Amino acid sequence: MAGDGMTGDRRAAIAALSARFGDRVSTAAAIRDQHGHGESWHPTALPDAVFFAASEAEVADAVSICAAHRVPIVAFGAGTSVEGQVQAVQGGVSIDLSGMKRIIAVRPDDMDCTVEPGVTRVELNDFIRDQGLFFPVDPAGEATFGGMASTRASGTNAVRYGTMKDMVLSLRAVLPDGSILRTGQRAKKSSAGYDLTRLFIGAEGTLGIITELNLKLAGIPEQVSAATCSFPDMERAVRTVVEILQCGIAMSRIEVADEVQLKAINLYCKTAFPEQPMLFLEFAGNAKGVAAEIEIVRDLAQTNGGSDFRWAANEEERRALWHARYMAVASSKLLKPGARGMSTDVCVPISRLVECITATKADLDRSSLPAPLVGHVGDGNFHLYILFDPDDPREAAEAMRISEDLAARAIAMEGTCTGEHGVGLGKRKFMIEELGDPAVATMRAIKAALDPHNLMNPGKMLP
Structure with a gap:
């Protein structure tokens, strides 16, 4: 029963x-x-x-x-x-919704497509690769498009292509009374009424259930080059990122991993990266432009103490490099066998990124818990994976303290308590601190208007 x-x-x-x-x-x-x-x-x-x-x-x-x-x-x-x-x-x-896997239409001339919510990014990209197109939002793992839209997902390509809110043209959703809503058409822009599409992106299923999405697609670049570069400390690694962006270089990906994360990656992937703060870089475009950008980035990195450049010479090596980055969470578990991981993320204005990461690293140095740091620093977003014993109240409390202090630190720097993971249960307590009472009251009013009986994913997001 x-x-x-x-x-x-x-x-x-x-x-x-x-x-x-x-x-x-x-x-x-x-x-x-x-x-x-x-x-x-x-x-x-x-x-x-x-x-x-x-x-x-x-x-x-x-x-x-x-x-x-x-x-x-x-x-x-x-x-x-x-x-x-x-x-x-x-x-x-x-x-x-994982069985709703139809790729309903792909329109190469319009560079868009229509999919059901159970389709994954990998499945879509495999389907459209021979048309010279791809979907760039890449949160890793096997997330479905319905979930990606509902949590306003991001990922390694966000610095160049944006997040789910930038890539969804419109959607269809079932409302709490069972009626079906269409939020818009396929036009690249519209001034027709409220932006209902963005209302549902990031709503985490609290307003309705997404059942179809019209997505933008991007062209596969002529050339893609990837590299890693090591730094003496996180401050100089992150400062290099800020300078790259200030130069207007359109990087595809700029990821950072600290020395703790590199140790874990080496253990898990049997690699031999220097166990120092490291940038993972990817350049995309035409061959001449990529070559010029690589030289500029190399000079900026070397000025900040960057060394040990490793270039992926071909597609196989490039995939291996990014595989190592994607194994961040899996590899981190080796640092404290049997522990649980508390994954958290924040995002701050790029001008405050060095300050935020430096303060966070200083906090971690005072803690007994391992917490590898990795992030999509090209858009000011980074993560901790805090390892703790859930049966030890002191460790559980320390993990929560680190996570909550990080969220408060980011908000104080005019950032957000969650750059891409969403609110769910874990970040509800920060909604008023980050957005203020009037914003949360407005959200409550919208929720009450669309879902008066509080049936859709109750207990989430709103404090």
Whole structure:
């Protein structure tokens, strides 16, 4: 029997869903557990049932049934979120969209496409590669487009191409009453009314469930070159990034990893990077332009003490270099076997980045917990992966202190407590501090207008 202590309304809703969708509604303990958590440190919170949707019409029907019985609804994609966005903190029904994988249309002349929410970035790029196009927002992992849009995802390419808010032309969503909303057309710009598209991007499923997206695409560059460069300390590495951006160089990616992260990467990937702060760089464009930009960046780096440049000579080496960067989280776990990882991220104005990272490193030097630092520093965003023993109250408290001090530090520097992970459960307490009472009150008013019964992902985002 699903969900001990379930109310009659919830039982009735699950019975109605089962009658409508058959064995694609599950109350099995293992399925519910899988949908009760993402990749965060937050405790698992089980839904009462899971529905595996196959189409927008089915999502609308399921939401209508849940709404009629006042049952909470949580959208679920790949389960890769890190701030507790998919935990069913009030139970209810988890609607799994991972089976909605249609690439509905690709329009090379318009450089856009239409996809369902269960499609991943890797799947789309494999499908369109032979057309000379790619989708650049790259949060790593196997995140789905529905989840990427819902958390306003970013990634390594954001310094050049922007984030999900920049790459979604419009979308369709099922509202809390089961009706279907279209937020706009495919035009690259519009002045027609409220920007409903951006309202749903980053809403984390609290206003509705995204069921279709019109996405911008980018052309595959003529030439791509990648390199790494080591620095004596983080301050000089980050200062180099600031100077590169001030020169107007259109880098594809600028990533930083500290000496702790490099040690972990070497252990995990069997690489031999110098265990010093390091920049991962990628240049893209025509051959002549790339060559000129490489020379400018090399000079800036050397002026700041950069050394040991390593260039990826071909595509295979370039992929290997970025594979090492993408293994940051997996490799970090070797630094404290058996520990849990608290992943957190902030973003600050680029002029405050050196100050913020320097202060953060000083704080980490005073802590007994390993916390590798890595980030998309080209847009002022960086992460910590704080390793702690969840069974040790002192370590759990210390991990939380580091994370909360980092968020407060970023906000004090006119930045944000989350550059790309989203709010979920973990960052709710900072919403008023960062945005102010009037902004949060406005969000509450929008939530109440669209979801008066608080059914869509309740308990998330708003403090």
